[in-house]
Amino acid sequence: MKEFDFIKQITPSFYKQSSVVKGIGDDGAVIKPPNGHELVVVADAMVEGVHFSLDYMSFHDVGHRVLAANVSDLCAMGSTPLYYIVTISVPTQYTKEDISQLYNGMQGLAKSFNMDLIGGDTTSSDQLMISITAFGSVLSNQKRLRSQAELGDLVFVTGYLGESGYGLHLLEKKEPDSYFINRHKRPVPRYHFIQASSRIDRLSLNDISDGISTELNEIAEASSVDITINYSQLPVHTDMATLQEDWLRELVLSAGEDFELVGTCSKEAWVQLEDACHQFNIPITSIGQVRMQAGERPTVKLREEERDIVLDREGYEHS
Amino acid sequence: MKEFDFIKQITPSFYKQSSVVKGIGDDGAVIKPPNGHELVVVADAMVEGVHFSLDYMSFHDVGHRVLAANVSDLCAMGSTPLYYIVTISVPTQYTKEDISQLYNGMQGLAKSFNMDLIGGDTTSSDQLMISITAFGSVLSNQKRLRSQAELGDLVFVTGYLGESGYGLHLLEKKEPDSYFINRHKRPVPRYHFIQASSRIDRLSLNDISDGISTELNEIAEASSVDITINYSQLPVHTDMATLQEDWLRELVLSAGEDFELVGTCSKEAWVQLEDACHQFNIPITSIGQVRMQAGERPTVKLREEERDIVLDREGYEHS
Known part of the structure; x- marks a missing residue:
């Protein structure tokens, strides 16, 4: 899997959240959270063989599930989901199509909450591991x-x-x-x-x-x-x-x-x-x-x- | 390694950045970035055997290096480092002391930039993998x-x-x-x-x-x-x-x-x-x-x- 091509593939053509100043495509993303709001940041990782098995879950399921865990944390803080960042470590035996399915699983869920994928990192590994950092906004008195x-x-x-x-x-x-x-x-x-x-x-x-x-x-x-x-x-x-x-x-x-x-x-x-x-x-x-x-x-x-x-x-x- | 005890150990007693509203200890961190600034978010992961080998690097070195890679991305965006979040997957053969050393490596570097550790996730795995999301602030016209x-x-x-x-x-x-x-x-x-x-x-x-x-x-x-x-x-x-x-x-x-x-x-x-x-x-x-x-x-x-x-x-x- 060529990282460069893959990043191109998952880069959205536009961002739903107007507070995304700069999304995927530089050393980092730039955001300007809504005025008067605080930003909630959550992180949750899932590892194959520990949190899920591909014997009974599809790549799409796995993507859905790991983002759901993060959005659930955002909800538990009382915040409205905004964006997410994905770092993923992929064993060589998985194909570009497998990993596309995994991102599709995330994007399907993200869509229903108007969340944007704004960045990440892709590395190789012996074990599939997905780590997400997700962002939400909340009024100070509604945390x-x-x-x-x-x-x-x-x-x-x-x-x-x-x-x-x-x-x-x-x-x-x-x-x-x-x-x-x-x-x-x-x-x-x-x-x-x-x-x-x-x-x-x-x-x-x-x-x-x-x-x-x-x-x-x-x-x-x-x-x-x-x-x-x-x-x-x-x-x-x-x-x-x-x-x-x-x-x-x-x-x-x-x-x-x-x-x-x-x-x-x-x-x-x-x-x-x-x-x-x-x-x-x-x-x-x-x-x-x-x-x-x-x-x-x-x-x-x-x-x-x-x-x-x-x-x-x-x-x-x-x- | 008991996750709960470990999180207690790495939780700072105070936060250097006044924009940390709520650090480690809930479903997520809450931040209120400086007024008029934009927030830069970067992510960089390192996997044992791919990005480093413990044959010739200490846990302290590894911690230092993975945070350095993230701070370097923040600098490349022209932003001043603020906080970082760590998700880490740890094989059972590594001890609490090993992982403490790894966090010490991060904290040593973080200290010189006044960065705060504000959250993360710890899971088990077969392969050591550290994923960091780091945050910096930048004036709109200095990106x-x-x-x-x-x-x-x-x-x-x-x-x-x-x-x-x-x-x-x-x-x-x-x-x-x-x-x-x-x-x-x-x-x-x-x-x-x-x-x-x-x-x-x-x-x-x-x-x-x-x-x-x-x-x-x-x-x-x-x-x-x-x-x-x-x-x-x-x-x-x-x-x-x-x-x-x-x-x-x-x-x-x-x-x-x-x-x-x-x-x-x-x-x-x-x-x-x-x-x-x-x-x-x-x-x-x-x-x-x-x-x-x-x-x-x-x-x-x-x-x-x-x-x-x-x-x-x-x-x-x-x-």
């Missing part, structure tokens, strides 16, 4: 930080939990394509949540990349609060409700990669948020409460049949 | 683009050519440390050139990462001009002048990775630039001229003993 949870907040989550993990299991078993498989291969970040929640003053927010246990622990730690969630309230797709109980539990608490959003807001804001999400057709569920930090460290607890167990970052449970 | 060469310009280059390539050769031969080896292991980007050239209205500029033949072809193509350089004027370190002639020629024209700057400016500006570079102790040499595009495509020519030969992007010569 959604992990540190913004407050005592008395409700905890909420969008969508249904464990779907991507279940989809991966079906993929590995070589089941035919289905809703759950698609949730793993082509997750769609909760882009419209940014608009739905734009009138809420304060939200703490995380996207579910590593499992809800990790994400809630991050919010608890950053906000110095305890969080209690109720197992019976965790949203599960009806077609997954019949799965073996321990497995379902693991999928729901720890599987991650659903790219749903989890966060907290005041009880007053919750009424407004639930209504707005309904209008945008975003499933949203209240799953718990933010409490005062009781012990030495912020803690996440899972309440089940009136018993509390501690959930650590990895989703392991301690009595 | 240094490849497309800004004009008829009648002089062509200039900073420093001496082929030093990094020669250093790599010495390293591979396991020679003891020397000036040239250090030029390969720890190149220092031409940061002060930005200040030295700040009063010049217009410059075309590229950094020499792929060899001067590639870089000059990029300027010629972006500016739709021909460029002629004179072989006898190309700056070569006196200790390299005795190398076998064909080898020296290849090092000077094609080896690259010197991270020197090559560009063009008007004859009037050249007097000013030469003087300013002298004050900043930056060696700078005039090596040729920008001419009208004579043929169908922009062309770079090497003039030697009153004979012109065409230099393509790879540095191959055609009569």
Whole structure:
């Protein structure tokens, strides 16, 4: 694959974002972010054999998925996606057509959010690896930080939990394509949540990349609060409700990669948020409460049949 | 290596750049670039076995080198370095100490430019790979683009050519440390050139990462001009002048990775630039001229003993 020809091929003929002063084609891109806005920058990399397998995912799927992970981070910061940069390391056995498909996967998703590819780097390697840096804009008072949870907040989550993990299991078993498989291969970040929640003053927010246990622990730690969630309230797709109980539990608490959003807001804001999400057709569920930090460290607890167990970052449970 | 602990370790206790609103520790970083400035974004990745070997470079060297490549791109755009983001894929056989050394290498260089590490991602892999996105700020009218060469310009280059390539050769031969080896292991980007050239209205500029033949072809193509350089004027370190002639020629024209700057400016500006570079102790040499595009495509020519030969992007010569 000749790098020079390839760059020419992926260089867009025009940029959708007017804040792109200079796109691909020099030592770097030049941007002038919208006045009065702050710029959010996220980075997420995926490696073949670690984050995906080409045995059951196409190059197009992989491209889609790695950009989706980045856009999900932008959404979790409350920012509107703008641009992305791709560095990619490609083993020699992959063809130009393979890598074109991978970029097509990214561009397909980018298009629906008006995002521009503004730069990158292509190198060779023994293992396919894609690293993306993505940019979003946010008004200063609409940043959604992990540190913004407050005592008395409700905890909420969008969508249904464990779907991507279940989809991966079906993929590995070589089941035919289905809703759950698609949730793993082509997750769609909760882009419209940014608009739905734009009138809420304060939200703490995380996207579910590593499992809800990790994400809630991050919010608890950053906000110095305890969080209690109720197992019976965790949203599960009806077609997954019949799965073996321990497995379902693991999928729901720890599987991650659903790219749903989890966060907290005041009880007053919750009424407004639930209504707005309904209008945008975003499933949203209240799953718990933010409490005062009781012990030495912020803690996440899972309440089940009136018993509390501690959930650590990895989703392991301690009595 | 536990990712969570490691991120804690590399998170700075404060940020030198006041435009960092939120650094490491959420789904993304938040920045508010200086008013009136544009933001330059560059990306450069290095892969073990492709761009470096740990047989002859330390983890510290590798960290230094990959950030230097990015800062060099920022300088080639005329921008002042601000922040950087690192995604790194690490094979399990490398220890936390190894990777700390790699980050130390980056941080050592970053410190001299007041750059902040503001985010990143860490994954596992079979092959060490480091991808950096770096940010700089520039006033709108001080961007240094490849497309800004004009008829009648002089062509200039900073420093001496082929030093990094020669250093790599010495390293591979396991020679003891020397000036040239250090030029390969720890190149220092031409940061002060930005200040030295700040009063010049217009410059075309590229950094020499792929060899001067590639870089000059990029300027010629972006500016739709021909460029002629004179072989006898190309700056070569006196200790390299005795190398076998064909080898020296290849090092000077094609080896690259010197991270020197090559560009063009008007004859009037050249007097000013030469003087300013002298004050900043930056060696700078005039090596040729920008001419009208004579043929169908922009062309770079090497003039030697009153004979012109065409230099393509790879540095191959055609009569």
